[in-house]
Amino acid sequence: xxxxxxxxxRLDKVFGTLKVLDGLSxxxxxxxxxxxxxxxxxxxxxxxxxxxxxETISGGHIEVCGEQLYHMRRGDRELPAxxxxxxxxRSHIGMVFQHFNLFPHKSVLDNITLAPVLxxxxxxxxxxxxxxxxxxxxxxxxxxxxxxxxxxxxxxQRVAIARALAxxxxxxxxxxxxxxxxxxxxxxxxxxxxxxxxxxxxTMLLVTHxxxxxxxxxxxxxxxxxxxxVEQGPPDxxxxxxxxxxxxxxxRKIIAAGHRV
Amino acid sequence: MGDWSxxxxxxxxxxxxxxxxxxxxxxLALVAAFAAGLGRIAPLAPVRWLATVYIEFFRGTSIxxxxxxxxxxxxxxxxxxxxxxxxxxxxxxNVGAYAAEVVRGAILSVPKxxxxxxxxxxxxxxxxxxxVILPQALPLMLPTFGNNAIELLKxxxxxxxxxxxxxxxxxxxVRAQTGSTLIPFATILILYFAMAMIITxxxxxxxxxxxxxxxxxx
Numbered sequence: 439x440x441x442x443x444x445x446x447x448r449l450d451k452v453f454g455t456l457k458v459l460d461g462l463s464x465x466x467x468x469x470x471x472x473x474x475x476x477x478x479x480x481x482x483x484x485x486x487x488x489x490x491x492x493e494t495i496s497g498g499h500i501e502v503c504g505e506q507l508y509h510m511r512r513g514d515r516e517l518p519a520x521x522x523x524x525x526x527x528r529s530h531i532g533m534v535f536q537h538f539n540l541f542p543h544k545s546v547l548d549n550i551t552l553a554p555v556l557x558x559x560x561x562x563x564x565x566x567x568x569x570x571x572x573x574x575x576x577x578x579x580x581x582x583x584x585x586x587x588x589x590x591x592x593x594x595q596r597v598a599i600a601r602a603l604a605x606x607x608x609x610x611x612x613x614x615x616x617x618x619x620x621x622x623x624x625x626x627x628x629x630x631x632x633x634x635x636x637x638x639x640x641t642m643l644l645v646t647h648x649x650x651x652x653x654x655x656x657x658x659x660x661x662x663x664x665x666x667x668v669e670q671g672p673p674d675x676x677x678x679x680x681x682x683x684x685x686x687x688x689x690r691k692i693i694a695a696g697h698r699v
Numbered sequence: 700m701g702d703w704s705x706x707x708x709x710x711x712x713x714x715x716x717x718x719x720x721x722x723x724x725x726x727l728a729l730v731a732a733f734a735a736g737l738g739r740i741a742p743l744a745p746v747r748w749l750a751t752v753y754i755e756f757f758r759g760t761s762i763x764x765x766x767x768x769x770x771x772x773x774x775x776x777x778x779x780x781x782x783x784x785x786x787x788x789x790x791x792x793n794v795g796a797y798a799a800e801v802v803r804g805a806i807l808s809v810p811k812x813x814x815x816x817x818x819x820x821x822x823x824x825x826x827x828x829x830x831v832i833l834p835q836a837l838p839l840m841l842p843t844f845g846n847n848a849i850e851l852l853k854x855x856x857x858x859x860x861x862x863x864x865x866x867x868x869x870x871x872x873v874r875a876q877t878g879s880t881l882i883p884f885a886t887i888l889i890l891y892f893a894m895a896m897i898i899t900x901x902x903x904x905x906x907x908x909x910x911x912x913x914x915x916x917x
Contacts, residue, residue, distance in 0.1 A: 490818065491818060492818060492819070525821060525823065529821055531819075532819065535815065539812040539813060539815060539816035539819075541813065541816070541831055542835065543835055552822075552830060552831075553822060556822055557826075602819070605821065
């Protein structure tokens with residue numbers, strides 16, 4: 439039996455007086471494609487941000503690839519993780535953001551090669567060869583020399599996906615990666631992600647409002663509300679036969695708003 | 700009427716001193732600005748305090764008094780500087796204190812998104828600063844740095860206080876010897892303006908170079 443690649447155990451996250459995550463627990467198996475859905479403010483993006491160490495936690499434990507993310511063992515004592523430990527842990531995880539966050543002063547190619555060269559000490563030539571392969575995979579071979587400002591939103595997001603993949607993380611986090619795109623550009627990004635899901639055994643966590651895509655992409659869907667999992671299961675079950683009142687209401691609203699399921 | 704070419708040579712010698720003070724003072728100011736500006740946002744509290752004390756002290760007291768201290772009081776502590784070195788030190792530290800706030804402000808104005816991308820790509824703190832944050836902050840600093848350098852150029856006139864023969868000092872010598880106010884002061888007016896234009900042009904060129912490809916949205 440394989441062990442989970444991510445173990446979240448009674449995780450709390452508090453912003454001021456607002457409890458965003460409330461004793462949250464769930465596991466993710468290696469290679470699993472997980473879709474996190476729910477109303478805004480339900481804490482789903484916060485989970486990704488915590489996994490990427492962009493937020494701190496207020497309580498609980500997270501294990502990633504068999505090691506504690508926010509804690510270190512020193513003899514018998516458990517201490518909060520220091521920067522060196524976080525640096526080590528981050529090498530397992532990559533993230534794609536809603537607003538792409540490309541580096542505007544670097545070309546497409548340099549955006550992709552920067553981290554492999556700096557963090558893994560890869561030779562520039564090797565990193566560039568890999569970057570060109572990745573660009574081909576996302577359908578942007580001809581944009582290697584372009585600056586981000588010359589790209590459309592969909593192209594930027596595909597570069598951002600290539601950039602995150604260049605570090606070959608075992609876990610990829612996608613945070614509403616199509617929410618900032620014009621409707622006609624959503625498809626090209628989803629297509630890349632579908633291929634990625636089909637062709638790699640990477641573990642993927644996806645926060646999205648694209649229910650149709652979540653249905654197609656995910657092995658398991660988690661419906662969140664108020665920092666807790668209300669319901670989870672295979673996409674067919676969640677989207678076709680949700681058992682919880684809140685899930686049903688949420689999906690009804692989404693369909694009423696014109697989203698495909 | 701005296702020999703005007705001789706007097707002009709005197710003023711040009713002064714111009715050289717002024718240019719020296721401006722270039723060396725600006726170099727020191729730049730170093731001080733980055734040290735103190737980065738110090739203000741350092742994770743270690745004592746570093747932040749030190750940077751704050753430096754900035755507030757040098758912004759809060761007059762350059763005139765600072766120069767006097769550097770040249771006349773430091774020797775009592777065993778540190779004797781040549782007038783030129785004393786001038787460079789006072790001017791550089793004074794202007795550096797103003798520019799430090801420019802450095803800090805520009806770094807903090809780089810969008811938070813960019814920091815988050817560097818964390819997600821697992822860059823170290825030093826790499827984040829060097830490869831992502833500073834290259835984007837630098838173009839934001841440049842226009843104000845240009846202002847600061849021109850301020851420094853004009854402030855060099857105070858160094859005659861410590862017997863440095865800068866441009867303004869030489870103009871006064873010429874005025875005393877010839878009785879003409881118009882000619883020496885019109886000459887240095889033009890020279891100061893020309894030097895300021897050189898700074899402005901240089902900073903603009905640098906700005907164009909650094910912002911290449913940065914047009915449009917981030």
